[in-house]
Amino acid sequence: xxxxxxxxxxxxxxxxxxxxxxxxxxxxxxxxxxxxxxxxxxxxxxxxxxxxxxxxxxxxxxxxxxxxxxxxxxxxxxxxxxxxxxxxxxxxxxxxxxxxxxxxxxxxxxxxxxxxxxxxxxxxxxxxxxxxxxxxxxxxxxxxxxxxxxxxxxxxxxxxxxxxxxxxxxxxxxxxxxxxxxxxxxxxxxxxxxxxxxxxxxxxxxxxxxxxxxxxxxxxxxxxxxxxxxxxxxxxxxxxxxxxxxxx
Amino acid sequence: xxxxxxxxxxxxxxxxxxxxxxxxxxxxxxxxxxxxxxxxxxxxxxxxxxxxxxxxxxxxxxxxxxxxxxxxxxxxxxxxxxxxxxxxxxxxxxxxxxxxxxxxxxxxxxxxxxxxxxxxxxxxxxxxxxxxxxxxxxxxxxxxxxxxxxxxxxxxxxxxxxxxxxxxxxxxxxxxxxxxxxxxxxxxxxxxxxxxxxxxxxxxxxxxxxxxxxxxxxxxxxxxxxxxxxxxxxxxxxxxxxxxxxxxxxxxxxxxxxxx
Numbered sequence: 001x002x003x004x005x006x007x008x009x010x011x012x013x014x015x016x017x018x019x020x021x022x023x024x025x026x027x028x029x030x031x032x033x034x035x036x037x038x039x040x041x042x043x044x045x046x047x048x049x050x051x052x053x054x055x056x057x058x059x060x061x062x063x064x065x066x067x068x069x070x071x072x073x074x075x076x077x078x079x080x081x082x083x084x085x086x087x088x089x090x091x092x093x094x095x096x097x098x099x100x101x102x103x104x105x106x107x108x109x110x111x112x113x114x115x116x117x118x119x120x121x122x123x124x125x126x127x128x129x130x131x132x133x134x135x136x137x138x139x140x141x142x143x144x145x146x147x148x149x150x151x152x153x154x155x156x157x158x159x160x161x162x163x164x165x166x167x168x169x170x171x172x173x174x175x176x177x178x179x180x181x182x183x184x185x186x187x188x189x190x191x192x193x194x195x196x197x198x199x200x201x202x203x204x205x206x207x208x209x210x211x212x213x214x215x216x217x218x219x220x221x222x223x224x225x226x227x228x229x230x231x232x233x234x235x236x237x238x239x240x241x242x243x244x245x246x247x248x
Numbered sequence: 249x250x251x252x253x254x255x256x257x258x259x260x261x262x263x264x265x266x267x268x269x270x271x272x273x274x275x276x277x278x279x280x281x282x283x284x285x286x287x288x289x290x291x292x293x294x295x296x297x298x299x300x301x302x303x304x305x306x307x308x309x310x311x312x313x314x315x316x317x318x319x320x321x322x323x324x325x326x327x328x329x330x331x332x333x334x335x336x337x338x339x340x341x342x343x344x345x346x347x348x349x350x351x352x353x354x355x356x357x358x359x360x361x362x363x364x365x366x367x368x369x370x371x372x373x374x375x376x377x378x379x380x381x382x383x384x385x386x387x388x389x390x391x392x393x394x395x396x397x398x399x400x401x402x403x404x405x406x407x408x409x410x411x412x413x414x415x416x417x418x419x420x421x422x423x424x425x426x427x428x429x430x431x432x433x434x435x436x437x438x439x440x441x442x443x444x445x446x447x448x449x450x451x452x453x454x455x456x457x458x459x460x461x462x463x464x465x466x467x468x469x470x471x472x473x474x475x476x477x478x479x480x481x482x483x484x485x486x487x488x489x490x491x492x493x494x495x496x497x498x499x500x501x502x503x504x505x506x507x508x
Contacts, residue, residue, distance in 0.1 A: 056410050058406055058409065058410060080412070081412045081414075084409075084410055084411065084412035085412055087410075088410075089407075089410040091403060091406070091407060093403055095401075095403045095404050095406065095407035096407070097404065097407075097408070097421075097422055097426075098404075098426065098503055098506045099425045099426055099429070099501075099503050099506070108411070108421065109411035109412060109413070112413065112417055112421065113411060113412040113413060113417070114412075140504075141503055141504045141505055141506065142505070142506070143503060143504060143505025143506040144504050144505040145505075154407075157411070158411070161411060161412065
């Protein structure tokens with residue numbers, strides 16, 4: 001079966017995930033179409049990060065299916081490299097390689113994993129650094145950059161692999177309020193360019209602005225979902241309403 | 249003219265030590281004026297340097313491979329590494345040397361010499377010393393590298409995984425460079441110990457510095473104090489060079505804005 005762009009680019013069906021006795025995801029289903037931006041929100045410990053980590057195979061699932069461009073992520077015969085070329089991931093703690101400069105961080109994966117020509121990769125990496133507004137910081141080490149700058153390097157590093165889907169796992173949660181904005185602007189630009197984005201976030205204002213669809217998870221299930229307008233104004237489930245009332 | 253001046257200086261120095269040996273019979277710096285003894289000292293020193301460098305390289309390689317295998321999925325590989333570490337860490341290096349040379353040495357093939365009747369083992373006593381000491385220091389290096397590897401945050405490894413790095417690429421390009429920086433001081437210590445442990449190769453007649461020194465003071469009891477002094481000074485200098493190099497390396501690997 002080949003995947004065509006009228007089918008969901010990422011599709012989860014009845015996903016169950018446990019850490020030992022603790023069941024974190026209890027049957028999650030959701031579809032993301034190409035070019036869509038979806039935000040997953042919900043209280044801490046509701047399984048949001050686990051969910052997003054299952055999509056690129058960092059966590060194993062026990063039941064259900066996750067496909068990316070029609071490819072089953074948890075197929076034991078899956079070529080993980082193929083999956084990771086399609087799916088980029090940005091983490092809460094940036095997780096840059098501290099011993100490499102910013103531009104080296106961006107260049108490493110295309111050169112080592114995709115075996116692309118170093119000079120071409122460098123040109124592209126410089127463009128990406130400019131795109132995330134970090135011209136002039138190419139030769140700085142992560143330890144010399146602010147949190148927001150590091151996070152933008154991390155975004156550029158993921159983009160360097162030319163992914164089809166970007167996963168953002170609470171990427172602004174560790175940042176100062178002033179630097180949150182510069183990261184969000186970068187993500188919004190990506191979304192506007194048509195990148196498929198799946199975000200776990202606590203930035204409700206941002207979710208409302210950029211998301212095509214919002215999912216609210218609590219205790220391992222999707223409680224409610226809908227386009228932002230409907231979701232924020234007409235949430236019907238009491239759990240959603242309680243959550244929204246606490247943070248809005 | 250210049251060469252003549254240097255030769256002259258040497259001759260003066262030799263005269264001085266000859267005179268000293270006559271004046272103070274316990275301070276016969278024989279290797280300062282006797283070419284044969286001098287040759288022994290130099291070849292012993294050279295053997296010690298070679299032994300140290302080879303064991304250093306091999307033990308680090310063993311440490312790296314061992315630490316990598318320790319993280320392998322295969323239970324057999326992990327058990328094997330664990331057994332190796334326990335054996336080499338919990339037994340004296342001198343006993344290991346004797347075991348390798350006298351016990352294992354019997355089972356290694358021999359080659360017949362050109363004359364058709366003499367036989368030489370494929371692995372000489374020097375070879376066994378390198379093998380034995382490398383495995384000895386390697387066992388400690390595995391543990392040292394493991395500690396360094398464990399200090400690398402799991403999240404950094406995940407980042408490289410999600411960029412599509414293979415396990416080996418992650419190990420070589422991300423984990424090791426970071427682990428190295430953490431474990432250099434401990435590695436430094438172990439390598440210093442290794443250089444000093446090479447003296448034990450004396451027990452299987454490897455002609456290193458101590459071996460030759462003992463033979464010198466056995467032949468010339470008057471040279472005992474000076475030769476002992478020489479041995480001490482030589483190791484102090486050798487270790488100092490190693491530590492100097494390691495410290496340079498350490499500071500050259502400092503990452504701006506990281507871990508301070």
